[in-house]
Amino acid sequence: MPEYRKLLEKADELVSVIQHHDGITATSKYHIEELFKRRMKQSEEELVVTIKKINSLSSPVCQLFNNGNKCVLSSVDGPKLNLKVFHEGASKVDRIELVLPAGKYY
């Protein structure tokens, strides 16, 4: 099975297990909960790395809802800033505000 497909199936199965009993009823034991949190964190990192790879992105990636919804891009060089926004595809509206230092970008 291709590498990306395998990654997708693994993540699909993981979210199914969590949502079924543990995510909804939250009746699992503490160590089980920690185990699934670790697995989700690891799988999330793998997905982000692959998304960057597929889209040939080398710049930092910010996720909505992380770090209080703020993303500081301190390592951006040059006068041009390329911003790619990916949306999960759900029917909702998210507002993104981009604050640029005066006179640095155009």
Add this chain to the structure above:
Amino acid sequence: MRHFLHEYVSYRNANPFSIAEDHKGVEKTMKKLYRKNKLFRFVGNDFEEFIEDEFGNLEKALNKMNQGGKSSCAHYKWGNPSDYFKWTNNSKAEVPVRASDFMPNYDQDHYWSGYYTSNPELKIICKDFSRILNLFRKIYTKYRLNGGS
């Protein structure tokens, strides 16, 4: 109120006769709760695959019940939730409206309460993970459509 629509029944190692008797007993109660002339009963259970053996037992029981002739007023057939709602939407029978709280839910001698709000941290982590997964699914689909492997 116990809602029989969500009662899961296992037919593994059961004989068709006892399955037929079990159905008759449950349906008497279901008729009191549901005013429509179509009743829907789930089969199978959590963490249990519906094996061929179990399917065969139930199939034999349904055939037995359908051969009841004039003494039987019910007809049994396989269906899925879509079939059930299609049938019941065409029925003109009024069903009672439930106005009280749904929670706590009584299920097979256990009460479920608070599961919408318990452990919010796990829920938000799971939701965030789902977001990334949905995004990946979209990107991967586009990647495959463009000839990626």
